[in-house]
Amino acid sequence: MNFCCQCGHALVFEIPIGDDRPRHLCRQCDAIHYLNPRMIVGVLPYLDNKLLLCKRSIEPRYGLWTLPAGFLENGESSEQGALRESWEEARAKIRVDDLYAVYDIPQINQVYLLYRGELTDHNFGPGPESLEVELFSEREVPWNNMAFPVMTAVLKHYFNDCKLGHFGLHRGVIERKR
């Protein structure tokens, strides 16, 4: 961040008065430009003890598998965002049961909010960001070709909870190199 997005002036990186950490400051218009973590919202779409996964057609992790998920947009709730991503990536329509996982990845300034929900039918397929979309049982999941460690962790919780017959909220922190 080099220039003020309000007035175009060059920014400085200093601790504002009354703050405790450096921020990007504009000495021309006095704007303080905060940087905050972003949310990734998504769904664990299930049907008949199987989960729907998407094979990514975009970078990063092209060709690897993940749950439908993406950045929460302004103006939508986290559940609305999760359903939007399920439609965009997997053309999947879902009845949400509940929030299932909240995972922090502080090194890359992300928080994942993943919902659990049943597919309304078998009509699904790849959207523009997916190569393939498929239902997988625990045994069938491409465990060695998963795109993101957070998704692997959440899938393990899910299949374990299926055996227990109880779905609580799972929280965790994923440590990742910057």
Add this chain to the structure above:
Amino acid sequence: MNFCCQCGHALVFEIPIGDDRPRHLCRQCDAIHYLNPRMIVGVLPYLDNKLLLCKRSIEPRYGLWTLPAGFLENGESSEQGALRESWEEARAKIRVDDLYAVYDIPQINQVYLLYRGELTDHNFGPGPESLEVELFSEREVPWNNMAFPVMTAVLKHYFNDCKLGHFGLHRGVIERKR
């Protein structure tokens, strides 16, 4: 958002190729500047069936009461951020039990993540953003002088759960005028 924070060039507001909504685009350096919701993290600090609230010494809602909470910062987990805010606003040290509430306020692009945790002792007091910090039973809460509807909603869930003896996760969407 008027200028590119990378190169300082004037921005346009158009739908990028392959996207479905307008973004702030730089025609000079090709940067796309996304705007995403932010997270407010905080704690319901309890002791002896009472909750700790802070009387705000800053705008907005100067002089009104709220739970210790604030924007999640880059580089910290949501639980770390919640504990940091409890220290900054109420000089409170807390043992976190669990995540208690996830509330969306889509009209202002915010998601609240509130943890439930016990105060480690009676040593607390106002930080720089608080006028007063006090423990309140349900009857004592200043219900008519609460700063934010989301906090009122979560406090009601908390005191109800105290009677039930069970603390689940509460989710909700707060509708608010822009």
